[in-house]
Amino acid sequence: MVKPSHQSKLQTCLGVHSSSHSISLASMFPILDKQAVRKPWQLFTHLNSSQRLGWLTSTVLLLLAISGSPVAAQTTLVEEEFDDNTTFGWSVDVANPNTPPPCLTAGDAFTPDGSIGACNPAQPDVQGEGALRITTNNFGQSAFAFYDFTIPSGSGLVITFDYFSYGGTEIGNPPSTADGVTFFLFSGETTNPQPGAFGGSLGYAQRTGGGNPPGLTNGYVGVGLDEYGNFANDGEGRGAGCQNPSPFGTGDTRVLDSVTLRGSGNGNTGYCYLENSDVLPQGIDVPDALNREVAQRRVRITLTEDNRISVELDFTGTGNNFQQVLDPINLNDPARGQAPLPSSFKFGFASSTGDATNIHEIRNLRITTVTEAPEPDLEITKSHAGNFVAGETGEYTLTVRNVGNNQTYGPTTVTDTLPPGFSFESFSGDGWNCSENPPGTVTCVYSPETDNPAIQVGESRSVVINVNVTSTPGEYINTATVSTSADNNPSNDIAEDATTVTDVxxxxxxxxxxxxxxxxxxxxxxxxxxxxxxxxxxxxxxxxxxxxxxxxxxxxxxxxxxxxxxxxxxxxxxxxxxxxxxxxxxxxxxxxxxxxxxxxxxxxxxxxxxxxxxxxxxxxxxxxxxxxxxxxxxxxxxxxxxxxxxxxxIGPIDPVGEVSPRLRLVKRITSVNTTPFNNVVDDPADVNDNPGIWPTTLQPVGLRELDPQTPLESGDEVEYTIYFISDGTEESQNVRLCDAIPLGTTFIPESFGSSSGILLNQGGTQVPQTNAPDTDQGTFSSPLTPVTAPCPDTNNPNGSVLVQFVPSIPNTPPNNVGFVRFRVRID
Missing domain, CATH: 2.60.40.10 (Immunoglobulins)
Known part of the structure; x- marks a missing residue:
């Protein structure tokens, strides 16, 4: 990497003189065996209020909505792939303290605070190929995940996701694997929600024995992807107080590899059996699979506006081969004993294993409405105060405001693309979490740990980003964008802020x-x-x-x-x-x-x-x-x-008030270690490099300065070129050009031949110049040899290159244009 001192040393002082002019980024309850009829359940210990982690169980609970083809006017409420290293807006935790918390398999060392954590940051899945792992394939696992935001219920819901149940062990005859996974909906007004009992209740329903753990707080409907088969029966106290009990009784009757739907409940009452599928010959899980892709299944749950719910499965996982496994069920039917439809929902997953196991994972969750719903619309503004100073820190304030017709349905993400020479230092803002990855890109997510972290209509949220400023003086454009689900107005999602950087x-x-x-x-x-x-x-x-x-x-x-x-x-x-x-x-x-x-x-x-x-x-x-x-x-x-x-x-001056000779100079870095820089880089503050001034045969190519990130090391060679053109109405007389060798570098004396470290090009003819003060036009004055004007420092601390044009530089082609070139080596 370049030494900091070398970066500052790549600045040179150029002096020119002629006779014409001078220029110078909890444990819940221990999970029980799936074989609840054979093992006593232990008491479920509730999560405390600080353990806001989403919950997942080995059996997948799925909320089903009535089946129907999605209409065009849908609103996307939630879209979370779980396939990379960052997922905000979820609370995850475990019921068995020996269970690892749900995690991202693609999580890595860059997974930010506030996100669901990484499963194995040292060996993550490839970005874009990961999943949310609820439980591992160890025995006695139980975990869950809640989505922190509320979603509306009045426009219906279409819920799709991929789930993977694989890599497990089987017991019994017929062979059975882990408990399964559930997806569930519960009232959006619920604060501090708690999952239900595990084992056969799959984290949704209640259970008797072992402390009589209650069911999911304010549960509305739960869909179980039931591997072991107990979710369909009313054993262990499930469905207590229901008018219509499960047809599978309260004994050992199990429906393996099936989908079961249970209704609303709270505490130890309700969660009635609603319907279940037959045994699915394709299987809910693939226990002998060694990777998730072989076991991929896709679920689609539809809840219509008139409160009918249905479930479909695609056993290929492609989304092109859905099969109806539960026909539409009318949740408004009084015989169902269902609670009234709440105005909004929260949702989650749960999963568990027992004496048999499976890995349980989720990916590609997407929730849309059946018909169009009111949408949020976030606008972003960005500002700063005063100028930034090179070498110090600066502060940007980013503000997002909801100018739409409904609250946000998920986390709000602000992405700030910093200009070159700016780097992320810190941030401040309630409910925000910011990180820099890759360098120069700061991602801030608003997803506070509250009962409803949404941004309501008319509300604003601000985050302050502090940056380190190492850029050279000039003007820089900082661009930020905002995004959230269901925001379909891109016109106000971008903000730019012009920032001026000055020296101290x-x-x-x-x-x-x-x-x-x-x-x-x-x-x-x-x-x-x-x-x-x-x-x-x-x-x-x-x-x-x-x-x-x-x-x-x-x-x-x-x-x-x-x-x-x-x-x-x-x-x-x-x-x-x-x-x-x-x-x-x-x-x-x-x-x-x-x-x-x-x-x-x-x-x-x-x-x-x-x-x-x-x-x-x-x-x-x-x-x-x-x-x-x-x-x-x-x-x-x-x-x-x-x-x-x-x-x-010195008087008298030209009678018309103008000095006729004109000599233009442009200085550039034209190569590093023989790698040339052949592009023309305009300096907005210098008219001398403007197009049209220079002939096409000799454009002033090269860099104005090296980027601070350019890796230079001791021994590297840097080439400087000073372009000149005389384009006044008269010749430029007795021009002397002097350039001081930058501190921290050494003049290379034989760049262009023996004892010739200077190259002069005039009119297309290149002639190496010797370093000695002889008959040619170039001279190198070694360090501490006194020099005179126009050299910037007469003490000449590090040496200077001097070229004289005697008697003049003509003002007509071809000899009115050329360059002086020399090279230095980094100390």
Missing amino acids: LTASKEGTLDDANNNEAADPGEAITYTVTISNVSSVASTGTSFTDQIPEGTTYIPGTTTLNGTPVDDAPGDTMPFSGDGALVNSVGAYPGEIAPDDTATVQFQVSINNPPGVTQIENQGAVASDQVILPPLLTEAPVTGGPDIIP
């Missing part, structure tokens, strides 16, 4: 000419006042802040003119301004030396006079700002001098 410090420089003769040029004896403003835009103090300035060539510092925040600053010995040489510490008003308080500034002002004669045709000034937190690029005069251009010309 920003600096600007302005030069004002005392133009005594009003000729819009600097004449000998006139003074220039430079004002440098250094601002701390971060939330912490900038420490060790220093400012260095090179007195412009052709001028002389005016002693005693330097001020810091309006207060005079003593000159250094020899009438040298305090901020020359190695520079000096600067601070905001009232702060310690070198410290600029958050959201505060330091202002430096000084004057120079024009020499007589000046010895130059224009005056440029370059400063440098650095702190413990950041080193800013070379600071040129940014604001125009009063009455003149950015770079102050």
